[in-house]
Structures are given as C-alpha cells and as structure tokens.
Amino acid sequence: MTDLASLAEYLSGHPAVAEKANIQQAFGHALEVSGKIRLGDDCAAIANPSGTGHLLFAAEGMLGSFVEDDPWFAGYSAVMVNLSDVAAMGGRPVAVTDILWTPTEQISAEIWQGMQAAALAYSVPIVGGHTTRTVSGKAMLGAAVLGHAGDRLITSFDAKPGDLLVIAIDMHGGYRGDKPFWNASTITSPERLRADLELLPSLAEKGLCRAGKDISNGGIIGTLAMLCQCSAVGAVLDLENLPCPMDVEIEKWLVSFPSFGFLLAIAPEDLENTMSDFTATKITCREIGHFRETPGITITADGESAELVFRKPGVHAAGDVFDSGEAMV
Structure with a gap:
C-alpha cells in the first residue's frame, strides 16, 4: 500500500485504531468517581x-x-x-x-x-x-x-504545540505468529530488559520528557491518537523518518503493538540530550514528526500529506458492523 490517501483511509478505519481514537468512551463511566485523578494516562x-x-x-x-x-x-x-x-x-x-x-x-x-x-x-x-x-x-x-x-512524571496531558514527536522502540525480534505483536522481549537478556525500562524514568527525572505514552494495541497510530486527545493537540507524523523493520509493510507496522515502544513529546531544545540517552543502547530513538495546535493527525511522505479521519468503533469504512469487543487491551 503506497498511496498515502489509501493508507490514511486504512488506518482511520482499522478497528484497534478506532477503539483507541475513541478511548474516552471506555473510561467515561469512571469520571464521576475518579476523585482528583486524571483519567487517560x-x-x-x-x-x-x-x-x-x-x-x-x-x-x-x-x-x-x-x-x-x-x-x-x-x-x-x-x-x-x-x-x-x-x-x-x-x-x-x-x-x-x-x-x-x-x-x-x-x-x-x-x-x-x-x-x-x-x-x-x-x-x-x-x-x-x-x-x-x-x-x-x-x-x-x-x-x-x-x-x-518522583515528582516529575511523563503524562498523556502535557504535549504542547511545537514539541517534537519522538519514538523510542526496540526493532529487534519479530512478529509472534500472525498477531500484530512485535516481540523483542523474550529474546532479550533480563539485564537489558531492566536497563531499557529504566530509560524512561531517567528521562523524566532529568526533565527531558513531560509527555508520552507506551505504544499499545492500535500501534503507533492508535497511541498517537490517544496522546493527542489527552493533550488537546494535533500531530504530524513523517513516515519517511519512521523506523520500520525490513520486509514489514508500513500499514502493518503502524498498527503493531511492540514489546518495547514509546511515543514521546520532546521540546526542541531537549532533543539532543534525549537522543544521547539512547546512543549506548540497542533501542532506536528518532524524531518522527511534531505536535501542533490544530487537532487531528496528518501523515506525510514524499512531499505529500493525508489527514486521518477516525470513525466510531464498531463500523468499517464500508459501514459493516464488526465486534469491537476484543479491540481493546
């Protein structure tokens, strides 16, 4: 799938992405009883x-x-x-x-x-x-x-227009069966698994990252939709800068659930220091776009762009109803 408009339509209608783009429906019933705890993180x-x-x-x-x-x-x-x-x-x-x-x-x-x-x-x-x-x-x-x-958190609510969109992801491993799950965990030593998870609190404690989410069901697109929704921002995703494993189609990769993957909102002045935290690791860290004030997600490649228009969960692009009950993790 190389046509950007077709890719945008596919991603917008993917059931797991649709669930994540409308995630507030999942936690809406808890809003009245959540006290002072913000929901969506x-x-x-x-x-x-x-x-x-x-x-x-x-x-x-x-x-x-x-x-x-x-x-x-x-x-x-x-x-x-x-x-x-x-x-x-x-x-x-x-x-x-x-x-x-x-x-x-x-x-x-x-x-x-x-x-x-x-x-x-x-x-x-x-x-x-x-x-x-x-x-x-x-x-x-x-x-x-x-x-x-500690006192400094990485939240889903603090991405700002002008922040850079950065991905940190383990590209080693492969898919487990026919599921859209990229497994890099079971082939990695315990020592590295623990060290890799330590990278995130280190960023927070250094004040380098104030917003982000782990890439979950719905993949990069679904997770980005949730992050934008919580922070009331939009985003531009540059597919040319997005790291993707060889021989994996971009449409599959964009909705895949990696065992180690995070989307981060990084202030431009903090990008160099953030990237340096990953240089001695096997984690791929790369700038893949930016956040903007205008809502929505735009994907870009080869000088072209396309907007994602998310549909309500439970409805295919053609209008067919499907069971979305297992689209949530």
Whole structure:
C-alpha cells in the first residue's frame, strides 16, 4: 500500500485504531468517581499520601482469543505490558497481582509459566491476586501493577504545540505468529530488559520528557491518537523518518503493538540530550514528526500529506458492523 490517501483511509478505519481514537468512551463511566485523578494516562498517578512523589496504579486485561491461542505468552504479556505502563509514566514497578479464571489445570499452568518467566526476567514480584477454577468456559486473564515515581512524571496531558514527536522502540525480534505483536522481549537478556525500562524514568527525572505514552494495541497510530486527545493537540507524523523493520509493510507496522515502544513529546531544545540517552543502547530513538495546535493527525511522505479521519468503533469504512469487543487491551 503506497498511496498515502489509501493508507490514511486504512488506518482511520482499522478497528484497534478506532477503539483507541475513541478511548474516552471506555473510561467515561469512571469520571464521576475518579476523585482528583486524571483519567487517560497509562497509569493512575496518585500523590503519595505518606511522602513525596507518586504512586502508580494500572491494570491490563488480555484478549480472550489471545489467552486461548497462546496461553504462555498471554501470561508473559500480562506482566510485561503492565511494566511498560509504569515506565511510560516515568516510574518504576513495585509488584504485580493477577486475576485468573481457568477451566483446566493445564491451561492454568501454561499461563502461570508465562507470568513467572516475565516476573523473573524483569525482576518484579507477583504478590497475589485472585484465581478461580471454572467448570466450563474459557480462560480469562488480567493483571494489575503498583509502581512509584518522583515528582516529575511523563503524562498523556502535557504535549504542547511545537514539541517534537519522538519514538523510542526496540526493532529487534519479530512478529509472534500472525498477531500484530512485535516481540523483542523474550529474546532479550533480563539485564537489558531492566536497563531499557529504566530509560524512561531517567528521562523524566532529568526533565527531558513531560509527555508520552507506551505504544499499545492500535500501534503507533492508535497511541498517537490517544496522546493527542489527552493533550488537546494535533500531530504530524513523517513516515519517511519512521523506523520500520525490513520486509514489514508500513500499514502493518503502524498498527503493531511492540514489546518495547514509546511515543514521546520532546521540546526542541531537549532533543539532543534525549537522543544521547539512547546512543549506548540497542533501542532506536528518532524524531518522527511534531505536535501542533490544530487537532487531528496528518501523515506525510514524499512531499505529500493525508489527514486521518477516525470513525466510531464498531463500523468499517464500508459501514459493516464488526465486534469491537476484543479491540481493546
């Protein structure tokens, strides 16, 4: 797919992207009971009631089809994606809890083996949760994480017009089966996994990054849509500068969920220092666009541009209804 207008139409109508572009519908019911905590971030950032800094709290649910098709990796991912949420806020994880419903001991064991592998690799304990054995039905899996951060956070609300759009992503690895998940985690040493996650709180503590998100379901485009929505800004994404693995089509890459990937809003004067933090690592860090005052997302390439027009979730570009219940992670 090389035509920019066709690419924009494809991305605008992709179900996972549509869900992320309309993410406020998912948390809207909690607005009245969220207290003073802003909703839409990767973690709830709670002022530490007993000291300085912030407590971070988040949870992730795994897709039912994912748990059924690949229980070991679903367990691994339940831990991994929660740790990514904490890092995206400029924080460090403390512990994980799980919620697991399984009909058989075999499935339960596979899921637990995956969770254990991730907990050991990232050196974060699983300290409890809730496990239920069901007599029928399919396995269901969720997990929650507690983390901590200092006074400086990376939030979803503080991208400003004129900030540069920067991506930090692990390009090693490959797709796991036919899912749009780029796995660089299970092939990476535990030492590097932990060091890579430490890059984000380091940026926050140095005051180099005030806004960003981890790239999740919906990929680069879906995540950028959420970041723009929370910060009330628009963005221009330069596809010519976007790093993309060889032999991977751009339309697939733009909606892929990487095991390590973050979109950051960096002030122009902080770009050089931000980039230097990644020079001695295996993480690719590159400027791929900028934020603007005008709402919406524009993609550019070869001197041309196209606007993304997001549709409501549950409707294809042709108007066909589909089940969007599993488009959320």
